[in-house]
Amino acid sequence: MERKKPTTIHDIAKALNLNSSTVSRALNNHPRISEKTRLMVQKTAKKLAYQPNSMAANLRKSSSKTIGVVIPRISRHFFSQAISGIEETAYAEGYSVVICQSMENEKREIRNIDTLISSRVDGILISPAIGTKSYKHLNQIKERDIPLFFFDRYIEEVDASKILTDDFKIARQLAQHLIDQGCKKMAVITGDRQASIYRDRINGIYETLKENGFNMESQLLIKETELIYENGEQAIREWLKQGVEFDAVLGLSDMVAISALKVLQEEGIKVPEDVMVAGFSNEPASALISPAITTVGQPAYEIGQLAVKKLLHFLKEENPMDAHEIAILKSELIIRESTIRTK
Known part of the structure; x- marks a missing residue:
């Protein structure tokens, strides 16, 4: 007999036609969520037999002080500059950076993500590969309660904050x-x-x-x-x-x-x-x-800086799955x- 998969916040979000971030806030009694929405989410969570992933929550609290970064190619001038901004800013805040290259290949990107999750990074910054056509591996990041931020490129179907150029x-x-x-x-x-x-x-x-x-x-x-x-x-x-x-x-x-x-x-x-x-x-x-x-x-270095600053602010605020912010920097x-x- 096949074992039934546990209910996730994404299942609740789909049932109520809400964003995953809204569901997460409601389950955590966040003050920005209305009483009506909070009760509706909690009622649906109970109906779907949702159980919080306490292991993931505990892992999240025990910070590794490491940020994972996935880029298409470090040889590109834009990405080498962005990495400089990411590393300098992360280092100043006491964080290390693990850099992975997808080489514009979806399978390699999926492997990158698996490696970063296994390494228990505190958050992931990604500029998706052009070859990426599926999004399961990206949603998996969020299901593990790991903050996900897009920079330069983004995928509309994945609910995550974005740091972009105009x-x-x-x-x-x-x-x-x-x-x-x-x-x-x-x-x-x-x-x-x-x-x-x-x-x-x-x-x-x-x-x-x-x-x-x-x-x-x-x-x-x-x-x-x-x-x-x-x-x-x-x-x-x-x-x-x-x-x-x-x-x-x-x-x-x-x-x-x-x-x-x-x-x-x-x-x-x-x-x-x-x-x-x-x-x-x-x-x-x-x-x-x-x-x-x-x-x-393009302000590549500044994009890297801002991506790290927003990720670290996110972690310090302890506001899981807040995935609506879009920052757009000016090009020349x-x-x-x-x-x-x-x-």
Whole structure:
């Protein structure tokens, strides 16, 4: 006979159409929860035979003074800067940091999470892999009463606090800059649009082009691919081989923008006179090549700092499963020679 799984706060939340955080507060008699909601939750908990996980609660109280961090790739400039912010802030507060790389792979990310849970970290900061399509391992973190915070990227289906940059807004500014410099047909190289950062950036570009009267079918090209150097090069070569015309290339990472610039120069196409090139994330190399590439500077170090501060505040406040906060930090449009056309 199969043993019935114990009821969790997520089961209660689903039954009442509430957030897990609200259920957790109600069960702990939090003052922010109304009497009506508290009684409703407690009645449903009793009906579903909910039993608090005292072992998890005790483990939570016995702090390991360790924070787990899962990132796609530490080699990326953004994430190396974010890790610096995380480690510096955690160290100042007496915490150690365990860093795991998913390499944009869901199975590896799941293994990372299992390792961190087994290590009894006090909380987990994660920028999900683009390859992540299921969320069971992320919800498992919360079921273990371990605080979960997203940074840079997030997954809408998972109820957790988020520390993000203004991808939608800054993408609008970048697209408008290209239009102001005379762009009539834009070629965009993006990552998987199921990932929050690329979805938000593409949405910002779409909105700006529409406001400026662009026809999405005839004045916009989109190539969706993994944003590595070789793929940017391949996208440009394919478009040129097909005889497709465009006067601006917008790579949603600097690496594909740099490779696009290289191909255009090899083909005798002048940048920015014939085709403008812009990127994203302000990789150091984007300022060193000629012409230097217009890009977006993101506050990666500050994101890391803020993520740790919010996690530690969460732990000190002892307010489990409070998962509604969204912090959005401002990015910077860095205009360089690759998109400045002489009037």
